[in-house]
Amino acid sequence: MKTNRISIYKFFVILTFAGVICFPETAFNGAVAGLKLWAQVVLPGLFPAMIITSCILCLFPMNTKASYLYICAAGLLCGFPVGAFLCGQLHKDENEKICEKLMAFCNMSSPSFVMNYIIYSCLGQTGSILKILLCIYLPAIEGAVAVLFINRNALNTEKAAKEAAKTEFPGITEMIDNSIWNSIQSMLKMGGYIVVFSCLSSYICMLPFKNPCITALICGITEITNGIYYISRLPACFSFKLVFILAVNAFGGLSTVMQTAGITKRSGLSIKKYICFKLLLTLLTIIHCIVIL
Numbered sequence: 001m002k003t004n005r006i007s008i009y010k011f012f013v014i015l016t017f018a019g020v021i022c023f024p025e026t027a028f029n030g031a032v033a034g035l036k037l038w039a040q041v042v043l044p045g046l047f048p049a050m051i052i053t054s055c056i057l058c059l060f061p062m063n064t065k066a067s068y069l070y071i072c073a074a075g076l077l078c079g080f081p082v083g084a085f086l087c088g089q090l091h092k093d094e095n096e097k098i099c100e101k102l103m104a105f106c107n108m109s110s111p112s113f114v115m116n117y118i119i120y121s122c123l124g125q126t127g128s129i130l131k132i133l134l135c136i137y138l139p140a141i142e143g144a145v146a147v148l149f150i151n152r153n154a155l156n157t158e159k160a161a162k163e164a165a166k167t168e169f170p171g172i173t174e175m176i177d178n179s180i181w182n183s184i185q186s187m188l189k190m191g192g193y194i195v196v197f198s199c200l201s202s203y204i205c206m207l208p209f210k211n212p213c214i215t216a217l218i219c220g221i222t223e224i225t226n227g228i229y230y231i232s233r234l235p236a237c238f239s240f241k242l243v244f245i246l247a248v249n250a251f252g253g254l255s256t257v258m259q260t261a262g263i264t265k266r267s268g269l270s271i272k273k274y275i276c277f278k279l280l281l282t283l284l285t286i287i288h289c290i291v292i293l
Contacts, residue, residue: 023203023206026203026206027202029202030199030201030203031195031198031199033198033202033226034191034196034198034199037194038190041113042190042191042194043187045079045110045112045113046078046080046082046110046187047187049079050082050085050179050182050183050187051179051180053078053085054179055175055176055179057089058178059175068090068102070086071083071090072102072105074086074106075087075106075107075108076106076137076141077111078110079112079113080107080109080256081107081186081256081260083103083106083108084260084263084264087103087107087264088263088264088267091267097151098147098151098154099269100273101147101277102148103277104274104277104281105140105143105144105147106144107252107274108136108140109136109249114133114249115129117225117228118132118228118245118249122229122232122245123232123241123242132242134288134292135246135292135293136250136285138288138292139250139281139285139287139288140250140281142284143277186263189262189263190263193255193262194223194255196255197223197253197255197258200222200223201219201222201223201227204218204219204222212230212234213236215230216231216234221253221254222254222255223255224248224249224256227248227253228245231244231245232245239293242289246289247285247286247289249285250278250284250285251278251279251281251282252278257271257275260274
């Protein structure tokens with residue numbers, strides 16, 4: 001089984017290398033688009049939030065029941081991959097069993113991305129903004145509440161918080177320095193994933209599909225930004241495109257899955273469970289779209 005998997009990896013790596021050699025302009029344009037997205041949208045909106053989050057983690061160790069509420073609030077407000085990062089920090093505690101289920105519902109697109117890119121840029125501010133926001137965030141909030149309620153007996157106790165409070169404070173200068181450095185590492189890694197999947201989306205658009213919906217679907221599964229853009233340009237009715245876009249946004253694309261896996265790999269969180277709960281969130285989002293819109 002492992003040998004077959006390695007053979008598949010080798011095939012895709014060789015295929016990718018051949019694509020870069022044969023179509024260098026496509027790779028260049030994809031890389032430029034990915035870098036622009038990272039530098040103009042992701043970095044300004046997320047980098048300050050990552051620094052502040054790291055400082056908060058240093059001053060307020062996440063070992064209390066209130067930590068789960070902070071994870072949900074910060075994850076929904078700050079966007080990918082803050083929710084996954086915070087879940088990974090809390091999951092390092094051996095007694096923590098909830099974050100694997102919670103991570104999919106708090107690792108979401110930020111309201112800034114939704115408003116600026118999805119609603120204003122791609123949809124042209126068409127439709128009810130409040131209804132669109134409800135379709136995006138209500139399923140996530142309901143899912144997070146359900147997870148916390150079902151697993152309420154497994155929530156961390158105050159005893160763990162008292163043990164964590166014994167950790168010495170490193171000092172304001174070292175705290176800020178460590179927060180900046182950790183945030184830089186996370187942002188650079190995220191930028192690499194965005195560039196890779198942006199290039200992949202560029203190559204997908206070269207495939208000879210006669211149906212533009214198939215191209216848009218594959219791009220949406222691969223990377224949400226390009227996928228949402230191509231869906232918004234489909235010659236279809238607005239309602240169809242809106243439900244399609246919100247479903248893609250709920251899943252997040254393979255790009256954000258890889259970012260999540262990279263940022264949580266040392267915490268022991270299961271990326272398979274994350275994908276399963278993301279698919280559940282996608283289904284809940286579609287249902288909410290049908291009911292609300």
